Structures are given as C-alpha cells and as structure tokens.
Amino acid sequence: MILNPTVIANLLASYTSSGMLVYAAYYGMQILKHWNIESGDELQLVLERKTYLISTVLSFVFGLQLLSLFLYIFTADALCPLFVGAMCAAGTLNVNGFGYPTLELKILNFLLAGLWLVLNHADNQGYDYPLIKKKYLLLTLITPFIVLETVLESFYFLGMQADVITSCCGSLFSSEKEGGLGSEIAALPAKPMLWLFYGAMTITLSSGLWFYRTGRGGYLYAGLSLAMFGIALLATISAISLYIYELPTHHCPFCIIMEDYHYVGYLLYVLLFGAAVTGIGAGLLTAFGNVGSLQQELPGLIRKLTLASLALFALFTALVSYEVATSSLVLSYEVVY
Template structure:
C-alpha cells in the first residue's frame, strides 16, 4: 500500500460512511416495521427522536460519497507517476483488478446518493415524514453497493505497489483496443453527433414542457437518463478527440489533467448534476398529491428541472465550444 494523504482520507471516509450506513440500515429496518405516527408508544417516541439525527448523519455520509468520486479520480491521476507505463488515472486504475470495479461502483453510488438526498430533503420538509419508509427502503438498497465499493476500494489501495508495470491510456482507449471496448466505436461520427444533439433536444423540450406546465415528469426523467448515457459516450468517443487534438486518443481521464485546464471535472460534474436532478423530478412525481407535501413538492421538482436543464445546457455549450476552437477537423 502507498501511504498518500488522499488515499488515507478516502479509506477513512469510506469506512466511516459504510459504518454509518450499516447502523442506519439497522435503524431503518425498525422504521419500516414499526413506524406509526398515530401511536404514542415508547418505541414510536424513540424512533421519532432518532430519525432526524440519523437522516442528518446520512446526509453528511452521502455528501462525502459525492465528493469521494472526484477525490478518487484526482488521487488515481496524481499517483500515475509511480507506475511504469501509466500516464493518467487510466493506467493507475489498471494496476490491479480492483481499480475499475471500484470506480464503476463509485459512479453508480454517486447517482444513488444524490437521489437519496433529494428524497430525504423532500421528506424532511413535511411535518409527518410521509416518505420515511421509502427513503429507508432506498437506503437498504444502497447499503450493499456502498459497502462493496468500500471493500473493493480498500483492496485496490492495499494492492498498489510502486514501480508496477501497467498499461497506458493510449493502449487502453485507442482504436486498436476496439476488441475490448466494442460499443465505444460502434457508430460513425455523423450518426453519433446526430444522436447526441437529438438527445439534448429531447431533454430540453421535455424539460421546458414540465417546467412550464408541470406535465411529463417521467418523460423528462427518462430523457435525462438517456442524455446522460449518450453524452458520456459522446464525450469519450468524440469530444476528447477535439480536446487532445488527436484523432485516435479516446482516454476519458487525461482531461482531468492541468494541461487541459482540468476541463474533465466540469464535463463530468454537469453530466452528473443533470442526471441526478432529472431523475429526481420523476422520483418525486408519485408524492405530489400527498397532503403534507402538496404545497412544496412541485416547487422542488421545478428547481430540479431547472438545474438539470442548466447542467445539460452547460455540457452542450462546452462540447460545441471545444469542437469549434480545436485545431482538429474531422
């Protein structure tokens, strides 16, 4: 294991978050089984006293989860000089078999954590906690994935040894690597651009329709998810080529480096903000008519829709600007 401040911070934070999730899950099982606001029992009073504290603790744990994704990428990138062949985070993650599985789990847990925070925020706004069972069911669903992430991340960091020979991003994400990443190069450039702009247009139209009329929440959420996947694909397949000004270099990690003005962080932040906010609109849709939530849930949905639209618009602007000013022409 390499003793690096960021590694120690990630490990400590992940263990604390996992411990808090496990405790909160045990508490959540009690909530799911026994929560009844009409009851004045000692058990119910105890649950009511602890639920706000547990929700607050979990909010901090999930905020750390959001931050940890980018800290993980930064750490992997900063360690690349220690490994022969590594040029960025791509090579560092490939040092052992646990790097990429841990990273993929972090991506999924990032979205799940964001959705839980939205559900928790809406539930805490109501005086009678109408979503308390649902948010703890979601917590029970998230917990195994976050614990698995902590386990894989720990194995990954423990298995890091300096001077290990690894693959560089040029071999991992070049066109010669098509056999290992077949879907990445499945479409020609023009259809890929058409698909990207169509997804953005669909999200924009459905988003403005929901924001102005309050209709089509689930449609907007579906478009947001599709646009997230298409945009991530488009980023790696097309946009990075214009950033690197190399027609064969598809690495999704070099854009986090200083020489590219750390533009990768902005691209990925806008993507994740867009998909989480967009999915949050549909997530809250079934609860619009609940009595204690009727007055504020539509407003939360509108704010989320606006954040999603602004995030995807920013991503679109960055993509168009990058392709316009690049010296590469395809």
C-alpha cells in the same frame, strides 16, 4: 499499499461512509417495520428522536459519497507517475483488477446517493415525515452497494504495488485494439456519436421544458435524463475528447481532467452528473404529488430541480460546443479514428 495522503483520505472516507450507513440501515429496518406516526408508544417516540439525527448525519455522509467519486479520480491521476506505463488515471486504475470495478460502483452510488438526498429533502418539507419509509427503503438498497464499493476500493489501494507495469490510456481506449469496453466505446464513429449527442440533448431539453411548464411528463424526463447521462459519457469518449485533445486517435476520458487541458474534464463531469441527479430526481418526485402534507411544497421543489437540471444540461452542451468550435481538429464525415 502505497502510503499517500490521498489514498488514506479515500479509505477513511469509504470506511466512514460504510460504517455510518450500516448503522443507519439498522435503524432504517426498524422504521420500515414499526413506524406509525399516529402511535404514541415508546418505540415510536424513540424512532422519531433518532430519525432526525440519522437523516442529518446521512445528508453529510451522502454528500461525502458524492465528493468521493472525484477524490478517487483525482487520486488515481496523482499516482500515475509511480507506475511504469501509466500516463493518467486510466493506467493507475488498471494496476490491478479492482480499479475499474470500484469506479463503476462509485458512479452508480453517486447517482443513488444524489437521489436519496433529493428524497430526503422532499421528506423534510412535510410535517409528518410522509416519505420516511420510502427513503429508508432506498437507504437499505444503497447500503450494500456502498459497502461493496468500500471492499473493492480497499482491495484496490491495499493491493497496489509500485513495480507493476500497467497500460497507458492510448492502449486502453484505442479504437484499433480488439476487446475491452474502453476500446469498444472508442471505436464508435465520432461524427455520428456527436450528432446522436446533440439530437438526444435536444429531445431531453425539450422534454424538460415541457415538464417544467406543464408539470406533465415527469417520468419521461427522468428516463431521458438517465439515457442522456449514458449517451453523454459515450460521446465524451468516442467524439468530444478528440476535439479537446485535437488528436483523432486519443479517446481517454481521464486526460481531460489534467492541467494540460485546464481541468475541463472536472467541470464537464460535475455538470453532467449534477444534471442527471436533478433530472432523475425531479421526475421521480412526481410520484408523491398526491401526498397530503407535500401538496403545497412539492410542486415548487420539482420545478426547482427541473430548472437546475435544464441549466446544467445546457451548460454541459455549451461547454462541449465551445470545445468543438474552438478546436483545430477537423474530422471528415467518414470519421478518422
């Protein structure tokens, strides 16, 4: 293990989150089995007292989970000078077999944690905890993933050795390298991917505006938001990053978070992840539109989430367009890798 303040912060955040979630999931299972708002027995009263405290604590825990993704990437980037061959976070994450699996779980858990926060906020709008069983069911599904993330993250940081020679991002995300997910994504043709990005974004924004104005098509917008999230990540690696670096062969999704590129990557990722969570959350909340105690409050919340998602997607697109328009890189239609 490399003793570094950011490494310790990552591990403390993970252990805290996992411990609190396991504790909360235990009571969540009791709520799923025994919750009855119309009952006045002792167990129901105990559950009602505990659920407010647990929900409040979980709001902070899941907020910490959202931040932990960016802390993890920041830590990997900060540690790259310690490893031979590492030029950015891409190389640091490759020092052993647990770096990238941990990152993938953190991305998944970011989306799940964000959706739980949306569901919890909606539940708090009702006087009778109308979504309590649903949010605790989601909690019991999320908890194993976050515990697994903590285990993998521990293996990753505790297994770090400073004498390891790792690969640089130019090797990991090279269109000329055979094999490897990063190389396969980098090999996607840049111009078509850019057109796919703008086409998919146009469809997503149009669907969101329709949903915002009419209240119909919520599930469609949720699905498109998730699809747009994936397409945007692929486009960032295969095409958008080329314009930021102004190099036709550099596809790294991590160098854009560095000072040399004005930390633009952090802003891009915050906008994209925020848009995905709010867009998916807004669409999924339409399933509870007929819940009695939420009929007055829920439509307004859905509209706010939809508007936030549209704004974040639009800002992401505007920033990408600015980087493309101001870049000195010119790619032919045939595309230079």
